[in-house]
Amino acid sequence: MPEGDVVWRTAQRLHRALAGREVLSCDLRWPSLATADLSGRRVLEVVSAGKHLLTRLGAADGEPALTLHSHLRMEGSWYVERTGSNGRGRRSASGVRAVLTTPEWTAVGHELGMLDLVPTAAEAGLVGHLGPDLLGPGWDAAEARRRLLAVPQRHLGEALLDQRVLAGVGTFYMAEACFLAGVSPWTPVGELPSPDRLLTLLHRLLHANKDRTGQVTTGDLRRGRQNFVHARSGLPCLRCGGTVRVAPIGPAPRDRTAFYCPRCQPGPAPTDDGRPQQPLGAAPRPRPGAARASRRHTGVMRDGPR
Numbered sequence: 519m520p521e522g523d524v525v526w527r528t529a530q531r532l533h534r535a536l537a538g539r540e541v542l543s544c545d546l547r548w549p550s551l552a553t554a555d556l557s558g559r560r561v562l563e564v565v566s567a568g569k570h571l572l573t574r575l576g577a578a579d580g581e582p583a584l585t586l587h588s589h590l591r592m593e594g595s596w597y598v599e600r601t602g603s604n605g606r607g608r609r610s611a612s613g614v615r616a617v618l619t620t621p622e623w624t625a626v627g628h629e630l631g632m633l634d635l636v637p638t639a640a641e642a643g644l645v646g647h648l649g650p651d652l653l654g655p656g657w658d659a660a661e662a663r664r665r666l667l668a669v670p671q672r673h674l675g676e677a678l679l680d681q682r683v684l685a686g687v688g689t690f691y692m693a694e695a696c697f698l699a700g701v702s703p704w705t706p707v708g709e710l711p712s713p714d715r716l717l718t719l720l721h722r723l724l725h726a727n728k729d730r731t732g733q734v735t736t737g738d739l740r741r742g743r744q745n746f747v748h749a750r751s752g753l754p755c756l757r758c759g760g761t762v763r764v765a766p767i768g769p770a771p772r773d774r775t776a777f778y779c780p781r782c783q784p785g786p787a788p789t790d791d792g793r794p795q796q797p798l799g800a801a802p803r804p805r806p807g808a809a810r811a812s813r814r815h816t817g818v819m820r821d822g823p824r
């Protein structure tokens with residue numbers, strides 16, 4: 519899933535292509551927006567708010583300024599192509615959800631997870647719940663810390679993934695920041711030795727990656743060595759050589775995956791059967807229902823990792 523840095527970069531790309539230009543035509547392939555017409559409006563700016571994208575359009579014909587809100591969720595993306603070309607964004611026409619055409623550039627939203635059109639004055643109804651944005655101009659570390667520690671017994675990994683706590687973190691940055699901080703994702707936030715250090719790490723990681731394609735947390739750009747634990751279950755930890763493991767975190771059915779190194783990240787860890795784990799994607803697909811059933815045996819062990 520695209521995280522804050524990817525969404526920030528998408529907003530920059532859309533902004534460069536669209537800002538200041540008039541929409542010649544628009545095609546929103548979304549049930550609630552099928553009749554919406556943005557043509558004649560000028561794009562003012564495109565910004566990100568955590569993992570949300572806000573395309574702001576000027577007022578027109580006495581109607582207020584509008585914001586086209588989108589979220590990439592799992593598979594979404596925006597392409598920019600020269601108007602009149604039949605670029606990459608159109609190749610899978612069935613996945614196209616939005617097309618905004620300006621005289622020079624056309625933006626094509628593909629497999630978007632959310633699409634809304636609201637008066638700009640009402641944006642807060644869509645993004646007002648978000649915590650401080652790690653890549654936003656008004657990043658507020660003190661407020662992020664307050665929200666992070668609000669429920670002391672909450673697992674760290676679960677809290678970091680909650681966009682109401684801070685905006686922009688997904689499973690990649692959650693896992694990598696917990697690794698770099700040397701804490702288990704299952705640590706209750708009230709027992710976190712240094713919340714400020716963790717927030718600083720996250721802020722630094724997202725800023726370091728926002729201007730480049732690819733996510734690097736090790737400082738090593740070589741393939742397979744770019745990050746420490748995320749999507750590396752079953753492989754040796756780049757720091758200690760122990761086996762990286764993965765387990766669900768957060769309450770089902772909204773649980774997510776947390777990758778971690780039990781040796782480098784002491785603290786509470788899920789109980790499991792201790793079997794060697796294959797790298798994610800290397801194992802045969804489980805039978806329907808098997809994965810959910812096995813999770814029933816996954817609890818949290820308070821006396822340290824195995």
Ligand SMILES: [Zn+2]
Pocket residue numbers: 755756757758759760779780781782783
């Ligand atoms: Zn390790």
